[in-house]
Amino acid sequence: MSKGLVVLAYSGGLDTSCILLWLKEQGYDVIAFLANIGQDEDFDAAQKKAEKLGAKKVFIEDLRSEFVQEFIWPAVQANAVYEDRYLLGTSIARPCIARRQVQIARQERAQYVSHGATGKGNDQVRFELTCYALYPQVQVRSDPSETHHLYESGILENPKNHAPSDLYQMTKNPEDSPSEPDVLEIDFAKGVPVRVTHVKEGTSKDTPLELFCYLNEIGGKHGVGRIDIVENRFIGMKSRGIYETPGGTILLHAHLDIETFTMDREVRKIKQSLGIKFSELIYNGFWYSPECEFVRHCIDKSQENVEGRVQLSVFKGQVYILGRESPKSLYNEELVSMDVQGDYDPCDASGFIKINAVRLREHNRLQGAAQKTL
Amino acid sequence: MSKGLVVLAYSGGLDTSCILLWLKEQGYDVIAFLANIGQDEDFDAAQKKAEKLGAKKVFIEDLRSEFVQEFIWPAVQANAVYEDRYLLGTSIARPCIARRQVQIARQERAQYVSHGATGKGNDQVRFELTCYALYPQVQVRSDPSETHHLYESGILENPKNHAPSDLYQMTKNPEDSPSEPDVLEIDFAKGVPVRVTHVKEGTSKDTPLELFCYLNEIGGKHGVGRIDIVENRFIGMKSRGIYETPGGTILLHAHLDIETFTMDREVRKIKQSLGIKFSELIYNGFWYSPECEFVRHCIDKSQENVEGRVQLSVFKGQVYILGRESPKSLYNEELVSMDVQGDYDPCDASGFIKINAVRLREHNRLQGAAQKTL
Amino acid sequence: MSKGLVVLAYSGGLDTSCILLWLKEQGYDVIAFLANIGQDEDFDAAQKKAEKLGAKKVFIEDLRSEFVQEFIWPAVQANAVYEDRYLLGTSIARPCIARRQVQIARQERAQYVSHGATGKGNDQVRFELTCYALYPQVQVRSDPSETHHLYESGILENPKNHAPSDLYQMTKNPEDSPSEPDVLEIDFAKGVPVRVTHVKEGTSKDTPLELFCYLNEIGGKHGVGRIDIVENRFIGMKSRGIYETPGGTILLHAHLDIETFTMDREVRKIKQSLGIKFSELIYNGFWYSPECEFVRHCIDKSQENVEGRVQLSVFKGQVYILGRESPKSLYNEELVSMDVQGDYDPCDASGFIKINAVRLREHNRLQGAAQKTL
Amino acid sequence: MSKGLVVLAYSGGLDTSCILLWLKEQGYDVIAFLANIGQDEDFDAAQKKAEKLGAKKVFIEDLRSEFVQEFIWPAVQANAVYEDRYLLGTSIARPCIARRQVQIARQERAQYVSHGATGKGNDQVRFELTCYALYPQVQVRSDPSETHHLYESGILENPKNHAPSDLYQMTKNPEDSPSEPDVLEIDFAKGVPVRVTHVKEGTSKDTPLELFCYLNEIGGKHGVGRIDIVENRFIGMKSRGIYETPGGTILLHAHLDIETFTMDREVRKIKQSLGIKFSELIYNGFWYSPECEFVRHCIDKSQENVEGRVQLSVFKGQVYILGRESPKSLYNEELVSMDVQGDYDPCDASGFIKINAVRLREHNRLQGAAQKTL
16 A cells, blocks of 8 residues: 655656666555756656656646746846855756655645755755745655755865866857857846847847847856856755756846846835845745745845846857947936036035045044043 | 145146146145056156256155055955955045145145046045045145046047057957966955965065065956946046956955855855945045945954965966965854765755745745735 | 916914915915824814915815825824834824825916925935825925924924923823723734723724824823934934823834734845835825835735734833734644643754754854964 | 764753753764753752753853843943844843853864754854854754744734733832832943942942842832843744843943943944844844954943943833943033034034035035036
């Protein structure tokens, strides 16, 4: 008799195949769930493999569009970067995948979920927190004995060693990338990209998925978005990570530019700290949490006027902003011009500075008094 | 009879020469003060010019070493970046220059200072706030009629227009830069660089000034640190800025890396927000303020263990971190290894996740209850 | 011929009467505007006085309801307290008054506004920033020679001197207040009070204005909400303030209680920092600013589930929370109970603690290693 | 043969006596450790009880002075308040007790520690995190079956029920407290109290322990510092707490006052957010963590000039500030005076306001433009 039904996040690889077998051995019925979020995978082969290993059912789900729109776009709006460098690629995928997985579990009346993200990693936390948040009654089953040999392992565990050049899969080595830049125009509305145009070639993309894939392609071609970092995991240890985020890096540069162009300075400051908070929440697996919902809402609100077009050049691993324009710009050419006086009275600036100096002078007065008495 | 003595921050250029003449016309005695902070300038010619224009005395002061050590190094410790992009180059120079200027004013018993940074800019604020903070009794004299034609003007005032390629003076165009990277090792102690070594050539620099100049040279050669941004000025308008910070950009990448490697995660978060605050203070001209002194002290404290060596490659406008090592690292190879269980018990991770999920489940319970009653 | 039309915020008192005369002398036509925000004033007498002094028109506007609903309620939602102590009473009134004033100015096609809040105070800033924000073309006219003798002046300027007991107008001296508490129940919905009930007497109020007045009455009777502080003005100086906010203080206690009861812990943290920001913005006069609009929106969003009833006792200058209940509470009696195990597994807590300790142990390991090598 | 040596934090009460027996039954040798942090306890009787129950050794340690100086004083400097209301009394005691406990464990070569703070509480976390942080090799032993019946339980678990009046042990019911206030003067140096004087009686205390006990006595006599709150535990649930902190409440009011009087406005803002962080860290058990050490250092730095004397009145559950004076005050009577013009030029204020309005006007311009096009 079955111990119950488990929905397993199955990748087609060795690790999750082992888990599938182990779950069967333990007496569970297993549904294999494969999420397509754009990875390079033979889904048919994976399905057959899962069936052969004894999966009762196999679900293969194309989550690419919802991944881009519901998960990547909010990260773009937030300028989400963890610890000043990591653009959170896979961290954002996890809640997207786990959400579908618990939907399947609820629909199939499964009490259990399982996944291959054990070990000492962040992905276990991201996966399980999402499951508990969206399906509080669910229980997680995982093989305590399993071990992993991820590419992070081995040589890279010594943070001094260079990353092998064949590690990167999406991006060309900048040394081998084209010696001609590609110039793109990205149009934004409400803080998300709505069209990308290749200036020279005239081609353009305007559905979220196509647009994002195209930026990955162009960024990848020019070796954009490679980083080698040591990061702080939620579970308290430091680990090394080698990441490549070509499309995300282009979008980060472009979004930062159009945002500063159209957003008030003080709104920007508050939004910046919300964006940092958002990044930590994503990294730590709290996409589905009350605070992350709240922060997403606030960030989304801040993007109402983030609209316009950024022109940029992609070349040899780098993104260069060339110019920008917007109907919602707060940039006032006349106000800033050196040749036009306009409403701006230099006396006001003197007064502004003197009032700002009141505090500083008082501080000096007290410090000076202290020194005199020494 | 003289109206009094003015110490003028003199650059040798047209603007400050006009001011010198205007001050004389108004009846002031003028001391010209030229600060050498590493700019490309013929100081002898400038001195002669000032004398010819009627300056009573001319002070030429080499502030380069103190600029690097007392101003740039704290910015490196802070990862100081204004509005996510601007590395604050000239903003940091201003308090260094003005500090010396008020020292001269005090020593020469001058009641007035003057400068050429009028118009609608930040530099006026930075200059005058520093003067008031360090010499509360001082008064600022400036020509209300003067106008400026800075390179920011003209074509660049339309934020859509591309920056002309001859604008950059320190950095080569990445398209024309060498097709071979330079690999450097930078050693840090207490969060500041203490040595840079060119791995292949074996040359190294270890005084602050030489080290910084060398990084400017290498970065410049590879076109590192060019940005084209729209920024928010303290006086409330947006303006466009084209900046190049080759050495600073290399140091930012290297310092971020060694800092994350050696600093506790939670200390880092607190320090990150102090660094953002510090950047705003510098940009707005508050280097000499009680809050900036406080923040500098706190950031300096955070750097006690930021020590070690970063290896990086500079190539075609980009800096790539290759590896790092440190005697003070908090990275624990054994702890993070996938092959070694060590003290880490997977059950602890499950408990950790479940406790973190308590809140999320409660939230879901309430939301679910709300939905049921609809 | 008239120099133009000025709308003057007129109080009926000596200061603004002098300004009215001065504006007339300068050649302006003057419209006197009296806002009723609940102060103790004979509006008829004031109207006659303004007409007698030569006002072309007099507007008397009852802003009490909009003041409570549009200005005080958001401050209650935010737990708005400036510098940990000041509940911002008059600071919140200023944008409400100035908003109506510029509406009148626009409607009457007046190019100028004027007010009596000059001197060295915050109210000038609050008044003028609101006017410029809502009516960018407006100009402010004020008598540069006028002086003020506010009650803050004189004896209170020495911060060591005690405040005279007759200074307070809304609150009884707690020493003379009733020796029996009043017990109230306050019902909240979306973070604002919707009903207050006197438990013993059974009376209740449920329109915003009546409710707020009633809390002022009860709080005043028991001497609640008196403070004597030194505060930091926006213009850079410290000043002493003696304030009384009876109703606001009761609402602050009650709202803090129901909010913590119904809001997720992490949402609360983020909202707390937004509330501090909001308080600074109000104090400094930025109610009508993009950042304040943004923060208000976010805080309002956070209040969606802040609903329920708080019972409290008001007695001798103090407010005591007695109990609370809510249909939206996140408090789970079963979960927290010591007698019920429920879903909570003590092993999870051990794991949670051990994972939280990973970082701390690593820190100790490094510090210990450092000490050994000494 | 013994399983090893356990140092048990023993209270003399039923819970820890049961644990002592359980540990003996499990085969451990037990050292009982009783910390005196000022609680009302018969230490001799507790010692005899522990010996009778089979403790191998009994340590009774008077930690009162170090508790006040090393733990309470930093909390006073920080204005430490958790979630806007809780003054953290027992949360601060825990690391003080556990520190001594691990010192004993190290000295006695014990591999284990134990405590009675299990269940669903915060104290378990605080205790164990301190032990792991200071003695990474230590292991915690606790009886998984034990249950607790704390006073928080029972009737109080329904957050609507009133707290029974006999719950409070340190404070008189304000209704029964004296109808005459006590007026105190508290002298601060570097942000900590150095003397308290009863103005009328002339008595004064100036050692930390005596001073703090005296404030507890005076505050208790007047019923100061009682709160009834629902709070958010670190482990994710909400719980109700009834607390009394008489001395701490007096110190909070006095310190807030002298701090604002002597600290620059902008330093205060930064310090305020560090204080909030510090409070969360204490509450969650992270006193001994790198981030808490860092924050304590920064807060301590901010207190350098927090010096002076505050006069206050304690009456019927409330603390009223009456006046303050300080040699380090940043309050400038002349600057703030309405009768003295001094250096302050009203034109500067106008300029200051206009520059601050630049952003607001631009925002309005854009909004207005948007509305016109509708």
